[in-house]
Amino acid sequence: MPTPHQQAEAELTTYALSLPETDLAPGWADTRYLRVRGKGFAVLGDKVQAHDALTITLKLPISYEMVQDLSFVRQGSPWYHQNKWAIAHFGPEDDILAELDTLKGWLRQSYVAMAPKALGRLLTESGA
Numbered sequence: 001m002p003t004p005h006q007q008a009e010a011e012l013t014t015y016a017l018s019l020p021e022t023d024l025a026p027g028w029a030d031t032r033y034l035r036v037r038g039k040g041f042a043v044l045g046d047k048v049q050a051h052d053a054l055t056i057t058l059k060l061p062i063s064y065e066m067v068q069d070l071s072f073v074r075q076g077s078p079w080y081h082q083n084k085w086a087i088a089h090f091g092p093e094d095d096i097l098a099e100l101d102t103l104k105g106w107l108r109q110s111y112v113a114m115a116p117k118a119l120g121r122l123l124t125e126s127g128a
Contacts (some may be wrong), residue, residue, distance in 0.1 A: 005054040008096040008103070009044055010023070015104050016042060019111050020119050034107075041114040042107055052092040056103065058110035060086045067106075072099070 002010070012034040013038075016022055016034045027033035046055035057076075060067060064084040067073050072094055074087040088103070089098040094105075112120040 003052045004095075004097050005052055005090060008090075008100060009054055011100060012103055012107060013044065016107050016111070020115075020122060021106070022111070036111055036119060037116040039114050041110040046089070050092070053090060054096060055087060055089045056106075057085055057087050058106050059113045060084055060106060060109055060114045062109055063106070 013024060013032070013034070017024060020113060022036050022125065025033045025035055027043055027045070029045075029047045030049060031043050031047075033040050034042040034044070041059060043057040044054070046053075049055060053072075057080075061084050064086055067086050067088075068075075069111075070088075072088050072090055074089050075081075076085065076087050079085075080087065086106070088099075090099070108123070112123055115123070
């Protein structure tokens with residue numbers, strides 16, 4: 001039986017892959033890399049991550065500053081801050097399933113930020 005974190009990752013991956021022209025590629029170490037036309041918009045996992053944990057890294061140009069006070073958002077290197085990439089980490093004690101809608105919204109925001117403008121416009125115009 002999958003853990004809530006594995007269940008959340010599967011649901012988030014399915015959602016991300018439903019966005020136009022996305023794919024999933026192996027990242028570095030034990031990470032999975034979500035891409036739109038070969039350009040990364042999210043990284044799932046972290047080095048040596050337990051089955052009851054999940055780390056998600058996304059570009060949040062609109063809400064980056066707002067999310068920094070959330071308990072599950074970690075500080076990254078200055079590069080992450082400068083480029084508005086947020087790192088959300090959910091450990092065994094965190095209810096990741098309660099945050100799925102938020103995380104899907106973040107995936108969408110990251111996708112639009114990294115997708116070619118025509119693809120991003122299709123998504124924002126459709127309201128999907």
